Amino acid sequence: MNDICRILFYSVLVSGNKVRAGKAACHDPMYGSCYGIRHNCPDGCPRLCEVDCRLCKPYCACDKPGAVCQDPRFIGTDGIMFYFHGKKDKDFCLVSDSEIHINAHFIGKRSKKGRDFTWVQSIGILFGPHQFYLGARTVAKWHESTENMLIQLNGEEEILIPTVQGKTWQSPETGLTIERLADTNKVKIKVEGLFEIVTRVVPITSEESRVHGYDVTEEDCFAHLELNFKFESVSKAVDGVLGQTYRPTYQSRVKMAAPMPVMGEGVKFASSHLFATDCVVSKFRLKKEDNEDGAPLRIECGSSNSGKGILCKR
Incomplete structure (x- = not known):
């Protein structure tokens, strides 16, 4: 239980x-x-x-190991908190292992101090031959009763789940299950034996903007994801901004005495797009039986017609 x-x-x-x-x-x-x-x-x-x-x-769910929240604030499996800012409108590898690869797309605003305030707008998950997209829609004013989450599997049409807590959607051929944990904007994604992710779509409130100096306007509330990851099987070689903390030999290099301990080395975690496996630390390997023609997996990504998400097709 x-x-x-x-x-x-x-x-x-x-x-x-x-x-x-x-x-x-x-x-x-x-x-x-x-x-x-x-x-x-x-x-x-x-x-x-x-x-x-x-x-x-x-x-606070954001204080649990495996959490990715706020301006991205990570909690590693060692319980140590750190920030990884990356850059707005860029993609970064969060987790990479032989059987799973997870990238995140960052959105943000340039601060007066010259760095980007960033948040995770969407994630792209590769497992086996499948690709899964989950993202926050671009919205001006936040309404909790409105579904602001976009979900897709293998570049097909949007997955629509009834907006009732407890409703589920399943894909038997992929082993994927999605369960609503609230009527809107919160789901649990699970692939048996591989991973479980609880994700919420949340806005930047006017109060948060005032306190932190985000300068968010009424045109865009910067809806973004808060994530809690749990992995059932990762190898000792797992890598990525968060994934590296799952290695038995991992030792945090962030300066814990700093007011904002920051994980650097953004270059080695950078990906060319949301479903790319070309980051320096990539460990993902597509099995031959999952790739029938033996050709490299090619996925093209671009903005959806509505401008509210990213569509990717193989």
């Missing part, structure tokens, strides 16, 4: 510059003394949190 339970209730009320905390609850009846009790979200994640049913305490 999974001790970490999903959000049951969520609300945000803004009055001036004050944000009333969202609430979350355990909804696993196996934990009777905690079941249904609502908790205020912690200060670190006042808008969105989850509850550990076993401990009956709220926590």
Whole structure:
């Protein structure tokens, strides 16, 4: 039984510059003394949190190992937090191993200090001969009740899942399952024996923009992904911005005493596009039986007709 339970209730009320905390609850009846009790979200994640049913305490999903959130803020499997800014409108390898490769597309704005504020807008996952896209749509004003997530498998039409918590979509031939963890903007993606990813689409709020100096306008709320990765089988050679932290021999090189510990070496993690495996640290290998004609896997990516996502076709 999974001790970490999903959000049951969520609300945000803004009055001036004050944000009333969202609430979350355990909804696993196996934990009777905690079941249904609502908790205020912690200060670190006042808008969105989850509850550990076993401990009956709220926590920030972005503080768990395997998390990628905010201006990308990573939590490695060693529990050490670091930032990787990359560059806006560029793609970077998050995880690369022999059976899985995950790139992220960054969006952002140039800061007054000369660096880019960046956020993960979408991810491209290669597993076997398949390619999976999940991204946040470009939206001006945020409405939590509106689905702002775009999902595709192998460059086909958009995958539409009923906007009801608990609904699932399955692809038996690929082993892929997608489950809604909220009515909108939060899903769990799973391929049995390989990976599980919980992802949310969230905006930059006016308060966040004011505090951090993002200077976000009403034309674009910079909707982006917050991600929690879990891998069931990766090799000792796994690499990538996050993937390297899964190696048994990994030792963090970030300066923990710094106010913002930053992971550098962006060049070696850079990819030419969202489904490219050409980053310096790439480990992904397409098996011959998965590539019938033996030719290199070619995937072309471009903007969708609506301008709200990226379409990729082999």
